[in-house]
Amino acid sequence: MNPVRVLVLEAQVPFVRGGAESLVRELVLAFRAEGCEAEVLSIPFTDSPREEMMAGVAAWRTDVSRFGGTSVDLVVATKFPTYFARHPRKALWLVHQHRAAYELCGTPYSDFAHVEQDVALRRRLVACDARALAECTTRFTIARTVSERLMRSHGVLAEPLYHPPRLADRLRAGPFGDYFLLVSRLEPVKRVHLAIEAMRWAPAGTTLRIAGEGSAAHDLAARIDGLGLRNRVSLLGRVDDDRLVDLYAGARGVVFTPFDEDYGYVTLEAFLSRKPVITTLDAGGPLEFVVPDRNGLVCTATPESIGTAMSRLAADQSLAQDLGASGHAVARAVTWQGVVQQFLRTPMADATGDA
């Protein structure tokens, strides 16, 4: 039997590489590991100038079921506008729609204003999206937040389909040290300052190591100095994969306190290293995995509450161990094999073209 031939669809923004790009490549590798013949199909998409945005969408409105003598069995669409591609067996794994027209609309992060032209464009986009999304015969998103947005905007049900973090095969357990680890881009929305300030409530002898870089690095360094925490909080900057694996392995626990995170690989990375996660009630993505007092601790988004949680884990190693072990079981269930098997069950659209 011939291997199943799969194209994973990617909206390329030339010169930009981010999470969506690595997700697409990892999915291709996962299909190959399951014996499929898989490739990325990229078409550039740019929303500037905005008058040309719909032209970019039209470029995706193409038949990807056959190229000369080569037929394609299955396609997986990811972010806007890849789901506009035509194929009778089209699965959706939504990373996001055109955010400026949806959840960011009305915020400073969107360039859609309340003027006739923009309102019309947005209306047209939403209508086109509805049609293209309806063509997908299987619909998943990468995280519950994305599913909720899709339900709100289009009334479309799509289950989150989780995938393992990039370092999944390398992460390992280690001794429970006396430091907490925080891994994050240093941006305001990640609220790293909460964990820094929480150190005032954590017991002496406990330290915090922060791995990552970003625009808030300077402010955070000043805050650490200002609080007299230079001996207890270290900003490590960007660390390589080997070091990161070691840092996870030796931590007492992992602190992750962003605001409304989409997914949060850090939670799964911590669990795969058998470490408990301290997070907040408004953290979004991490709460899809963290169950309070079962595999982590969930607090209000205040330094005091986070510091108290750190104190509990610092004082009780067996608690940290038990929570970490439970977390490990959760994270182990998230596999690329599971993701691929879901997509391989994608049905064909029926003859009428309805999904």
Added chain:
Amino acid sequence: MRIIVAEARVPFTRETGSRRTLALVDACRGLGHEVDHVRLPLDERPHTLLEQASRWALLNLATSNGRRVDAVIATNFPSYVVRHPHKVVWPLRQPRVAHDVFRTALGDVVPGVEADDRLRERLMAADTAALASCAAVFTDSMGATARLRATRGIESTPLSCPPPPADPRSDGPIGWDAVILGPLEPSSRVGLAIRAMAVVPEPVRLVVVGDGPARRSLQGLAHDLMLGARVEFGGRPDGPEVARLVGDALCVLDLAPGQEEAEATLTGMRAGRPVVTTADSGAPQDHVEHGRNGLVCEATPQGIGAALAQLAGPGDLARSLGQAALKTVPHVSWTELVGHLLAGVPDHG
């Protein structure tokens, strides 16, 4: 500079074009440019080409993520239809049905059939318009440049593709193997080379490198002619192994008709080996001069056989032609090539 290399590519294939494009991307990066590679899927069926061209025309690559893109290097049709204020083309692969090839593996365009004639005219018009919108057009052979001038009135500059690195033993002794580089398709004329072995004296052998749909029938032919170990099928060796095979060879055979590329010829010449080619081979003719750095023969088993016998005969012919080949092969480097391609890019400071 920020550069996009654009290519239309058939998914799930590993053709020469893509390897060359990847080498171009690497070369640009090696020179310190910021490069990205845009590859839209290609369907080679003639009746789908116009629609694909219109898809490329929808793309405006003047900026990406709010930043200017300085130049686009497009490689093949319809990638050079893309919109950008400074696009150049190299090595130029036009739609085959738009010039002299009516029959393709994926469908015929029949001269005299009204719908097909119209399709061909429209493709030619789209191709010509797209080329006219380029800042510069570069081909990879003098033949292609002459053809472009004759058929479209468009000027272009030929720039050969730098061949892969030669094996360091290019000064080594001449061996007894005639090497022919696949793919093993009917158009590669590997069958002619096998038939030629019946008239070539021992110990000359034929080494067939590469794979393809014609492999089984070619193996059957060698078996029927009872050539035994005199014809060896080398499979799909990697780059260094090809360089080693060529470096140990008597000569390289490059026989396919109407070629747009001279990759096999240049590989042989850079290894200091004479190339035997045919009078109708196309791009190899840009490089091989009969009796000076190689041999040009008739595309018959007798013609090829006679050329091989001459090279294998007493005297030093193979060696002297090979040395001349080494001296005459264009030593174009990727650095020089990229320099030519980007020479006219406006400086935005």
